[in-house]
Amino acid sequence: MLTLKPTSDFYSRALLEYDRVFSGDGAPRPFADLRRRGRDAFEALGIPTKRDEEWKHTDIRKAFPSDVSFFDPVALRITLDDVASHSIPGLDGRTIVVVNGVFEPSLSELDGLGEIVITSLRASADAHPELMQAHFGRYAEVGENSFVALNSAFDLDGVFLYVPDGVIVEQPIRILHVIDADKEVIVQSRHLFVFGQNSQARVIETHHARTGSVNSFGNHVTEIVVGRDAVIDHYRVEDEGDNAAQVNTTQVYQQDRSVFSTTTFTFASGLVRNNVNVVVDGEHCESSLNGLYIARGDQHVDNRTLVDHAKPGCNSNELYKGIIYDRATGVFNGKVLVRRAAQQTNAYQQSQGVVLSDDADHYSKPELEIFADDVKCSHGSTTGEIDLDALFYCRTRGISFEDARALLLYAFAHDVVKRVKLEPLRDWLNARIDERLD
Amino acid sequence: MPTYTEHDFFEDVAEEGYKYGFVTDVAYEKAPKGLSEDTVRYISAQKSEPDWLLENRLKAYHQFMKMLEEGGLPSWAHLRMPEIDFQDAYYFAAPGKKAKYDSIDDVPQEILDDFARLGIPLGEQAALAGVAVDAVMDSVSIATTFKEELEKHGVIFCSFSDAVENHPDLVQKYMGSVVPYTDNLFAALNSAVFSDGSFCYIPPGVRCPMELSTYFRINEANTGQFERTLLICDEGGYVSYMEGCTAPMRDENQLHAAIVEIIAHKDAEVKYSTVQNWYPGNAEGVGGIFNFVTKRGLCEGARSKITWTQLETGSAITWKYPSCILKGDYSVGEFYSVAFTKDYQQADTGTKMIHLGKNTRSTIISKGISAGHSDNSYRGLVRVNKKATGARNFSQCDSLLIGDQCGAHTFPYIEIHNSTAKVEHEATTSKIGEDQMFYCRQRGISEQDALNLIVNGYAKEILAQLPMEFAVEAQKLLSVQLEGSVG
Numbered sequence: 001m002l003t004l005k006p007t008s009d010f011y012s013r014a015l016l017e018y019d020r021v022f023s024g025d026g027a028p029r030p031f032a033d034l035r036r037r038g039r040d041a042f043e044a045l046g047i048p049t050k051r052d053e054e055w056k057h058t059d060i061r062k063a064f065p066s067d068v069s070f071f072d073p074v075a076l077r078i079t080l081d082d083v084a085s086h087s088i089p090g091l092d093g094r095t096i097v098v099v100n101g102v103f104e105p106s107l108s109e110l111d112g113l114g115e116i117v118i119t120s121l122r123a124s125a126d127a128h129p130e131l132m133q134a135h136f137g138r139y140a141e142v143g144e145n146s147f148v149a150l151n152s153a154f155d156l157d158g159v160f161l162y163v164p165d166g167v168i169v170e171q172p173i174r175i176l177h178v179i180d181a182d183k184e185v186i187v188q189s190r191h192l193f194v195f196g197q198n199s200q201a202r203v204i205e206t207h208h209a210r211t212g213s214v215n216s217f218g219n220h221v222t223e224i225v226v227g228r229d230a231v232i233d234h235y236r237v238e239d240e241g242d243n244a245a246q247v248n249t250t251q252v253y254q255q256d257r258s259v260f261s262t263t264t265f266t267f268a269s270g271l272v273r274n275n276v277n278v279v280v281d282g283e284h285c286e287s288s289l290n291g292l293y294i295a296r297g298d299q300h301v302d303n304r305t306l307v308d309h310a311k312p313g314c315n316s317n318e319l320y321k322g323i324i325y326d327r328a329t330g331v332f333n334g335k336v337l338v339r340r341a342a343q344q345t346n347a348y349q350q351s352q353g354v355v356l357s358d359d360a361d362h363y364s365k366p367e368l369e370i371f372a373d374d375v376k377c378s379h380g381s382t383t384g385e386i387d388l389d390a391l392f393y394c395r396t397r398g399i400s401f402e403d404a405r406a407l408l409l410y411a412f413a414h415d416v417v418k419r420v421k422l423e424p425l426r427d428w429l430n431a432r433i434d435e436r437l438d
Numbered sequence: 439m440p441t442y443t444e445h446d447f448f449e450d451v452a453e454e455g456y457k458y459g460f461v462t463d464v465a466y467e468k469a470p471k472g473l474s475e476d477t478v479r480y481i482s483a484q485k486s487e488p489d490w491l492l493e494n495r496l497k498a499y500h501q502f503m504k505m506l507e508e509g510g511l512p513s514w515a516h517l518r519m520p521e522i523d524f525q526d527a528y529y530f531a532a533p534g535k536k537a538k539y540d541s542i543d544d545v546p547q548e549i550l551d552d553f554a555r556l557g558i559p560l561g562e563q564a565a566l567a568g569v570a571v572d573a574v575m576d577s578v579s580i581a582t583t584f585k586e587e588l589e590k591h592g593v594i595f596c597s598f599s600d601a602v603e604n605h606p607d608l609v610q611k612y613m614g615s616v617v618p619y620t621d622n623l624f625a626a627l628n629s630a631v632f633s634d635g636s637f638c639y640i641p642p643g644v645r646c647p648m649e650l651s652t653y654f655r656i657n658e659a660n661t662g663q664f665e666r667t668l669l670i671c672d673e674g675g676y677v678s679y680m681e682g683c684t685a686p687m688r689d690e691n692q693l694h695a696a697i698v699e700i701i702a703h704k705d706a707e708v709k710y711s712t713v714q715n716w717y718p719g720n721a722e723g724v725g726g727i728f729n730f731v732t733k734r735g736l737c738e739g740a741r742s743k744i745t746w747t748q749l750e751t752g753s754a755i756t757w758k759y760p761s762c763i764l765k766g767d768y769s770v771g772e773f774y775s776v777a778f779t780k781d782y783q784q785a786d787t788g789t790k791m792i793h794l795g796k797n798t799r800s801t802i803i804s805k806g807i808s809a810g811h812s813d814n815s816y817r818g819l820v821r822v823n824k825k826a827t828g829a830r831n832f833s834q835c836d837s838l839l840i841g842d843q844c845g846a847h848t849f850p851y852i853e854i855h856n857s858t859a860k861v862e863h864e865a866t867t868s869k870i871g872e873d874q875m876f877y878c879r880q881r882g883i884s885e886q887d888a889l890n891l892i893v894n895g896y897a898k899e900i901l902a903q904l905p906m907e908f909a910v911e912a913q914k915l916l917s918v919q920l921e922g923s924v925g
Contacts, residue, residue, distance in 0.1 A: 384854075
């Protein structure tokens with residue numbers, strides 16, 4: 001079992017387990033330096049407790065599996081039919097499949113890629129050493145974040161996506177993450193998306209699990225580089241079931257005049273912690289971070305965002321909404337940092353929570369840290385119940401309490417959904433939201 | 439002959455800087471340097487305290503040492519702070535070799551002069567001002583005016599030591615009930631070594647006939663000031679209480695760790711106003727007071743109300759969160775704050791509103807103004823507990839930046855455990871509007887006056903909450919502080 005100081009115990013067992021699973025599989029180990037830093041950092045940081053300010057409302061240790069065992073890469077059971085069952089009706093574009101943190105070419109649609117590169121991270125180490133050298137592990141902070149450190153401590157696999165300069169990817173790229181296990185499992189994955197200058201792309205990542213009543217714990221790190229003048233849309237949908245816990249870190253690096261938007265939807269899940277960090281290191285960029293979480297039962301959803309404005313003349317916009325039922329907990333912690341050089345920054349942030357039961361909890365902490373004077377920054381945060389007047393209006397028109405409540409919550413959620421630019425995805429999400437609100 | 443230009447004016451102002459920075463020359467009775475059980479016993483013996491109080495002090499002392507060992511200063515605040523050596527300070531200093539004054543005639547003339555220079559009426563002028571004042575220099579309460587007048591109404595307003603002697607039952611009952619000595623490091627320190635302070639009791643149904651005021655002054659070098667204020671407003675009572683503070687200019691940092699406890703019973707209303715103007719250090723950030731104060735009010739009974747209003751312009755570091763615990767049903771908590779920082783000042787201040795009772799309401803309006811190289815943070819907690827149905831909160835935190843070397847930060851914590859709560863929070867950060875500035879300038883208003891006008895307008899909402907006498911002083915203080923902030 002994990003003790004209060006889980007570092008040595010968990011970590012040494014994890015290392016043994018890792019070596020058991022991966023030793024002798026002949027995988028290249030190009031990331032030796034990062035691995036060493038990751039191991040040092042994790043040993044120093046340990047697993048965070050509620051005494052850490054960043055983890056004040058989320059006790060991640062209780063989600064940690066008692067048995068440390070990594071997925072065994074030989075036993076692939078997911079079939080193309082399984083993949084098809086997760087398809088988004090009406091959505092064109094290729095689907096890339098990642099099973100238990102490992103890129104699966106046999107299930108992925110990889111024909112006709114042209115200049116685009118989609119491969120496993122390990123393979124790209126040999127095939128694209130200069131890109132890996134320039135970007136891999138450069139953005140996610142190993143020294144400050146336990147889970148990035150833990151992630152970096154192992155040679156992980158995942159998706160490497162490269163869109164060269166000036167390439168416009170017409171069809172969205174769907175990345176399907178599936179966890180498939182019969183016993184408690186820890187899945188870690190690592191992804192790197194590099195978007196060249198003037199490129200355009202849309203990436204949809206969805207997370208599913210086929211673990212039934214078995215606990216799983218995911219620790220995923222994605223680094224995204226948005227080149228000059230690139231326009232990138234990113235979506236993440238988390239729907240793994242009540243027994244799945246995950247810490248998901250998305251680290252974005254934006255260059256001059258780039259436009260980046262990401263939207264995170266959290267549905268069925270056990271404990272979820274999303275870290276979305278955007279470093280705006282270019283002038284005249286636009287960043288948009290959105291999220292919707294609908295938590296029921298004993299779910300715990302923690303969204304943490306950081307927009308780090310390092311250069312002048314940028315806009316950022318944030319909208320997070322949460323609906324909390326039953327005994328569930330919702331946490332939103334959004335930080336906007338405007339550095340001294342980042343004059344003429346406009347940063348706007350809005351977070352709203354609806355608490356539907358007295359056993360439900362909602363914590364909201366919108367932060368502004370401003371060091372430049374010629375800026376316009378604001379945030380708003382509201383938490384409360386459904387508007388009773390609106391509810392009354394519906395009731396006087398003969399709509400049942402349940403239907404009226406669902407209707408109003410649907411409208412509440414729609415503010416986030418309408419920011420999704422792909423219609424088939426929007427329809428698919430709306431259907432799922434309907435189910436969650438019933 | 440050269441004329442007196444605007445530039446000269448600013449230079450004069452800069453030189454004048456902190457006009458309360460003089461030192462009063464009187465003999466001092468000090469406790470031995472450093473903190474130990476003996477220091478605590480010495481302070482207690484000096485004040486001929488009863489045994490129960492000494493015991494409380496010793497418990498707090500051991501708690502402090504334990505907390506210091508376990509973690510020392512908490513690290514969550516947005517502050518850069520030098521290591522504080524708690525052994526390198528005097529914990530008790532009484533002017534005039536006497537720990538207590540029996541009447542105003544015993545007070546050394548130098549001290550009376552000092553307070554006169556500060557504009558604090560202690561002698562005959564008091565009668566004209568019409569405000570009851572309790573003046574505290576370093577560790578000792580100097581004089582309390584209007585005692586008899588207040589006694590007629592049954593109001594008790596005296597120094598803390600007097601209260602321990604004359605009203606031990608009240609002190610014993612309420613002291614530490616809102617801020618226990620285990621609360622935080624500085625509360626433990628204060629509970630162990632507190633010297634004096636003010637005590638106020640408003641009996642049931644009495645509306646206090648005048649404003650009550652405490653004036654704190656640190657005079658002696660290298661001492662900390664640790665006073666306690668205990669304010670009890672019984673059923674249906676009302677009181678408006680003001681607090682002001684200054685200190686001489688010195689190169690070293692001095693520690694001010696006070697505790698203010700307020701208890702409002704059923705239907706009682708307490709208005710607590712602070713104009714904090716401790717010495718902020720010089721323009722290079724050397725010296726100044728560390729103002730680490732624990733202030734908390736308990737709305738004990740139904741329909742009680744506590745209002746905190748503060749104007750924070752002084753101190754090298756301000757680190758305080760005047761809070762309200764809304765325990766009684768329908769109780770109301772309010773917090774109005776203007777925090778101004780310049781040069782190398784730092785402030786991490788805000789409030790906590792803890793909703794426990796039903797249909798409780800709270801309002802938070804905070805205005806931060808940062809200039810120079812200063813850092814100004816708002817940090818506030820709004821918590822609605824499970825049983826607090828119908829709770830309502832509105833918070834607004836605005837920050838204004840003057841110059842491009844300063845920082846303004848907002849850290850609100852919103853924790854909701856009840857489905858009927860309605861909590862709203864808004865924050866904005868911006869610089870002084872160029873269009874507003876331009877409008878004033880084209881009408882012939884100097885840049886400095888325009889700045890004054892805009893900032894005073896920005897802070898007006900808060901300053902209007904201050905009692906009349908204070909509001910005027912506060913506006914002037916803000917103007918003086920703003921001088922030299924443009925350009």
